[in-house]
Amino acid sequence: MAPKYKLTYFNVRGRAELARLIFAAAGVEFEDARVDGAQWAAIKETAPMGQLPLLEVDGKTMCQSTAIFRYAAKETGLSGKPGWEEAQADMLVCGMEDLFIKLVTAHFEKDEAKKEELKKELVTFVPQFFGNYEKLCGPDGFFVGSSLTYADLAFFAGTHNILKERADALENFPKLAKVIENVKDNKGVAAYIAERPDTAV
Template sequence: MSPPYKLTYFDIMGLGEPIRIMLTYGQLEFEDCRVPKENWPNLKPNMPFGQLPVLEHHGRVSHQSMAICRYLAKEVKLIGKDSLEDLDIDAAVDTVNDFRQKIGKYHYESDETAKEAYIKTLFGEIVPFYLEKLDNMAKENAGYLVGSKLTWADLVFVGLIDYMNFMAKKDLLASAPNLQKVKEHVVNEPNIKKYMETRPNKH
């Protein structure tokens, strides 16, 4: 019998990793379908909006990585205690994603002149700004992003940080001790710890 969930994504961490971590945390059995890049052109027309990741469950296919994470957070009880705390969690997740996209702009820029011009702004202004704000957020919440407790925002952050480090070509958390605590809280969750020790280390 097939697992109840099927995650389809490329054979990298990327945007699929927060979903893998969420499923692992909740002990939700899933098929981790990793698509070789050479197979993607044939698969793409069959995907909603031609993008990955997608999550299949109960015969339906869902897309958008953060929408999938938000759904799974409800299933594994990692949401807020009320709608206002959910708002704070959503804001934290969106902020982390904004940060990721700004780093991604540097990594995926093919014009070397534009890339060189952007690098000064990225590492001189953008990265320090986001790290300071997020690190203060973690400090105020005792090593978590929201509510001084584990929420899906923490799992998303940890699921993306290795990918962000890879794109930035540096350890973004080296000068962010409170964000390091967020990562420690997540990776020391028993199910996640076991997964981290065996997962493919591909960015």
């Protein structure tokens, strides 16, 4: 019997969206449980590390978003070929965390002057980051191998807000632009995106 997956997180993309995209891309059913603060407070004590997201698999629970991504990718065949290819996908997914932290820090900064400074830093950081990823990407818009892996999905998830603000942000990075196209071309992803709530982060 196919495993029963339940992913619990807040109603934002944040640290769960890549897991949702992995299941969607693989055409694997999962319960997309989105909780509010009160619901989370009620279950927090039972969480292994007191944190969200949580992934339940046939009643067993795990946490730590990036470990969830890897597990979901392995189970659904989206982690890349075992060995060096899988390690490369892992490296690229981990690297997205560097961008995520910078984007989230700027987004949530309350001091306006500091926020402007952080946004200014991003103007330099983002193209450098894209430059590295462009070099690491395969010629057909797949980061590793010749088909979709969760590294492609991670890039798509992690650049959502950048591309929303500036649709031409990838104009100098043709391979990365192709990654975004390839992800959007996936039927499961397209169906999921058409239905998902529109959230700020």
